[in-house]
Amino acid sequence: MIIYPSLEKGATIGVTAPSSGLSSELHPLLKQAIERMEKAGYKVVCGETPWTQSKAKSADATLRAAEFNDMMKRQDIDLVFPPWGGELLIEMLPFVEYSIQKPKWILGYSDISVLLLAVTLTTGIATAHGTNLIDLRGEETEATTAMWETILSASEGDSVLQHSSEKYQEKWDHENPSPHVYHLTERTEWKTVSRQAEQIKGRLLGGCIDVIRHLIGTPFGNVASFKEEHIPGEPVIWYLENCELNTADLRRSLVQMKMAGWFNGCSGILFGRSAANEPVGGYTVEDVYHDLAKELQIPVIYDIDCGHVPPQVTLINGAWAEVGVVEGRGTILQHFKR
Template sequence: MIQYPTLDEHAVIGVTAPSSGLPERMHHYLDDIRKRFEDSYEIIIKPSVLTQDKVRSTDSNIRAKELNELFTDDQTSLIIPPFGGELALEIINKIEYDQLKPKWLLGYSDISTVLLAITLKTGIATAHGTNIVDLRGRYSDETTAMWSKVLNTKVNEEVVQYSSEFYQSKWNHSQPSESIFNLDTQTEWKSVNAEAVTIEGRLLGGCVDVINHLIGTPYGDVKAFREKYIKDEPVIWYLENCEVSTVEFRRILVQMQYAGWFDNCSGILFGRTPVTTDTNSYTIKDVYQDTADDLQIPIIYDIDCGHMPPQITFINGAYGIVEYSDGKGKVTQKFI
């Protein structure tokens, strides 16, 4: 069975950097974060958060040690990295999976490598959603703010989230809004063949740029996860593409198919992607259509997930019911 962490009132949040840390010019973000959370959570900042060199916060052994410490102490209830990065993969073999206590780990982008590996190896639910740097504003938009309600959901309860009204079409880090994001474009979920869709199954996913590197390793054994933790239940994959080309995106999805990751898959959700260029006229929509044709499953795309915020908080391992029609979406997650 899936193990769902619990988030206590006035919980302690541990901030560590399994991938990238904050360069000195961003250290003032921590003051904003402490101020934002001072009435609700205690914040513990690990040293890796304050360092960054050659695309990493620090040495992989230190990054892994900090994460292991937060997962095994008696104080921390929730772990949120500052943001993603490039080389979280370097710590995957240094995580002490058999020692981890059920605690929430929340993040996305490169952090999704760690999220997925932990859930597949241990059956502990992990949370794909916002990072802590993007929670430093005076308030959060309605979609982003749901992270707290989702992580406060108890075992045998359910939580419902809806598609956003607007999303951010491009980053402007020098001019953040009071909620950090500049939500400037109307959200419209879509489905291949433009049909209304309802999908049910266990949720798994992350950023395709990085999670594909778990394929063929002991940390990406989806078959073993199915057999041990969810038996014969179908899987809904939620996936987002940060920056890979359309043809590389297609190659990754085909590799996932060959590796058995899409066996007993009831549908795929694709997040909005900033990748808009085609490759010799091969487009993102072609990728979605080819995948739907190959797998003969429903596909919903341009959902609230990934590098074009805001983001729905998806729980790896939770039982999901995803409903789409007329450009809108509803995600129900059951902690069963």
């Protein structure tokens, strides 16, 4: 059984930095994002950690966990929304209190996906992999990213359909900000290893592979136990996105996940677009995808709207999904099924 939080209009957003905060020269970005949320009708409670950054993290692991735990306990906070990711969130996992009394959404990606996956695997509470708070600071929010509100506002039993974006951003241009932050210039095309239309169904789990791979072998990465307790007999669709790994490191990570049993009962794998994936000795990322599809005998879909090459869809860890690709266009229908 999966437990789904729900977000109501006028809800209160708690902003904390379980990974990286912002150095002083970047504070205007966070202030702008908070103002946008308030103009949209939300109340915002901001902790201390988002305003500090030293030695690759916002604060000591115990302080980060304490602020996060406090926001999860507070009855007046409905969504915990970190400013962005970072590097060392994994340090705080042992100090997180997983006995959550009031289920509430946690939304983010990159290093935040370590926390998202750990919470879902440990508690059976759905978490949301999607936009960062900082990326919502623009005058407008483009259509794919904007679906985060619709999805988080859904209730148990509801279904929400998302479509692949029309265009994606090839590179950041911070010197020339656009009304919706992103600079969408390249035509989006979801691809399949089979080069044919694909349709896969299952429970979604995933995140940034650079960091969630480090949950393997820890108390916070027990996929087998999660499946047995919360989704017995149901297949899993893994969604993965690569921030910085070359193809050899990506391949090693996937083999480790396979050997750890994470892909047992997997019905398909989705890979987000990536600016990394540097080939090693002629071994390309397409080779990685083909090897994985052949070994596991499952569909592999890649270059989807997920991760560090925006925009991105909002994917719910634990939700039942139907993912389809036809002639480069993709759909993800998520069911808030217990």
